[in-house]
Amino acid sequence: MILHDASLAGPTRFVWRVMERTLYCRSTWRATMSANGDRHPFLDDLTADAVITSTLTRRPVSGRENVKRLVDAVGSIYVSQTALFYGHCDNRSLLQYEAEFGNGKTIQGVAVIERNADGSVPRVSVTFSPIDSALSLAARLGSLLEQDMGKDIFL
Template identity: 55%
Template sequence: MTGSNGEKHPFLDDLADDAELRGTVLRRPVSGRDNIKRLVEAVGTLYASQTPTFYGAIDQRHFLQYKATLRTGLDLEAVGVIERDETGLVRRVTMTFSPLDAALSLSAGLGGIVGEEFGDDLFYDASVNAITAS
């Protein structure tokens, strides 16, 4: 997946077959290049806009930071740590999202798009997390 302007994606183009994605919008890690690409594509459909604010590297660790607005209207900030091996393949991506309301909205939105494919227990579900009054 290369951007429309011909630039290489910060990590999708180099994912190892057994790469792992961890993040604040996921209840557990997701493994596998195709699964990670599918999730990243789904995230993109939930963004109304996205603006990169930083990309840099220290040795085999790359850092990505951006701001986005969800289609729900919530603003969100994301930081990604991309870990590469000695050959340059991406072995692990860890994404953090804030603030909490936007992160939960993103997780719930992902559940609506790919929940059946990945398992509904992977994403936030307000009905499961509701506190019932006694």
């Protein structure tokens, strides 16, 4: 679907292109999830020794089950999540999204998912903003996971 008119110029044309790209990425994300039976974009492909790094943690979290536990815990805190971008570049997938907490605060996340040649995922890196929302999420995760992952893992 093309949203911009060839007669538009300057900032207006740029805005239309951004909107068009955003709609394309959201529809690509939905199509990918539907084609995979709502399969997560990386959890099912984690290697046994997978590592996740994040702006929420003081150190990497290692091991497939620990990475899954962390990602599942984050998802349980969100009341909604909207993909803003999902794309691929070489052996990496990029997922940008916005999520809402139960208290109405929002957070933006960007995940970089690295894949091996066989499609398995050895490494994921996730950054969050704004910082107040990230710190709030880290505190919630600490209360949920500190017994399993250690008291000092989350900011």
